[in-house]
Amino acid sequence: MDSSYSQWIQPLVAVSVGSFIAFRAHRKKSLSTSGALAGFFVMSLHIFIGFRFAAMLLVFFFTSSTLTKKGQDKKRLIDPEFKIGGQRNWIQVLSNSGIASVLVVALWILTDGKDYCLNSKDSPLITALIGGVIGHYCCCNGDTWSSEIGVLSDDRPRLITTFKPVRKGTNGGVTKAGLLAAAAGGSVIGLSYVLLEFSTIKCGSDRVLKQLLVIPIATTAGLGGSIIDSLLGATLQFSGFCSIRQKVVGKPGPTIKKISGLSILDNNAVNFVSILLTTVLTSIACLYIF
Template sequence: MERVLMQPLTAILISFLIAIRAYRKKSLNLSGALSGFLVMSIHLAANLRFGALLLVFFFSSSKLTKIGAEKKRKSDVEYKDGGQRNWLQVLCNSVVAAVLVATIWKLVRWDDKCLDSKESSLITALAGGIIGHYCCCNGDTWSSEIGVLSEAQPRLITTLKPVRKGTNGGVTRTGLLAAAAGGGVIGLTFVVLGFVTATCSTDIALKQLLVIPLSVLSGLGGSVIDSLLGATLQFSGFCSVRNKVVGKPGPTVKRISGLSILDNNAVNFVSIIITSLLTSVACVYIF
């Protein structure tokens, strides 16, 4: 009974403090802070380990956004100090995981489970989806924020031709390595906390270490999927007036690549869905 009250109340308090701090630091605007408070509360109230994955993604991406701000401002026409993510960006990067976390809570309440298909393939699949979700989010963000600082010339992932920095679907070796690292951090967080919060047999506990290489692949794969979608279904063009790469056609804009079918939020959302599904299937197969 005590946990029924204490964990949700603690989750609400922590989420409120983080949302206020993020708003003051300009990592989130007002709508982003409100939606962030909601999804953080759901994660932390239902499962501390999944809440930690969200927080690792949020804090690391917010910190990386601020690194090399002047350089990013020159190449990104939509750059905002601190990031200032709005409600749509927050939900595109967290709502799928929030639904999966709530579903797991409905099934097992606060009992934190190891990945074990023999015990429950459904819980393993749902947890794998959450891991894949944040590996994709973190990997893609690390790739974007670190890759743009690389001195290497980006290449369009579909043709490998050199493109301007800021072009959707443009990749660098540094960016791809950053994506793999971003995914790996999510996997490492899940495994380390699991040794404390989850109870399972020794052989199953040790097998959880396989989450780390799987997460590295999920981070890299999620970034590649995002880049493929960006290169094909998201418009990129060079504006001769702004002297920057832009995401919408116009009289002063020369097309670089992509069709005007998806915007950046939609690309992120679709890549998250695909990566979550693939990681979910992989977890059921591996564990």
């Protein structure tokens, strides 16, 4: 990539696109004001450092936001913390992008702003970091697709730890549709990475076919990340049924009958931990495969 382009054009593109997306998301109520500010920073950072990373973030954000808005009337009856448009604040934005942001900054510093293919023989650390970013967004997208599609499924969810039927909205409840959606969500992230890598980086003919392995890795990361999230939700996140509100809630109380889990982690913490674990596991997998 030409140095003058990197120095002037790419930062301008990053700020312009980041501003547009943040403004649009705020207007459509996908992000709160604080979420839009955090989203602007994260998106601009990703675009500035590498289009591959921005592509994964964009695919996650737009597909997840679209799915969140599907079936809102049904979701309102199930989710006690339902917000129109699935509006996310800065905490939710950073819990779904903070780790990846740290990793892409580390990549930028280590590579001097240059793009590298996945190839552990040349640089194990760079391969591990790129794999971590892929795993991060596969987990985010897979878990969101799983939750948003699973809750609209006609199937009754089963608690992942006992396989007993539970009410919709119970943390750790899974459905077949939700698990398939998680795998699909991960595969879409992998595909977006591969397409941008092929169009922006010359990896060499001996490595091109191997880069396609990112897609099955991403599919596994999407499914695995969703399963990790469900296991954490079923064990370390409280779920109970409120007899007054007639809904599944996330905090204990006098009118609430416990369904599962302990009051150790909230939803943002569960997301963060599952993303962290999936990031590490995908990073290790890429080291062995590439």
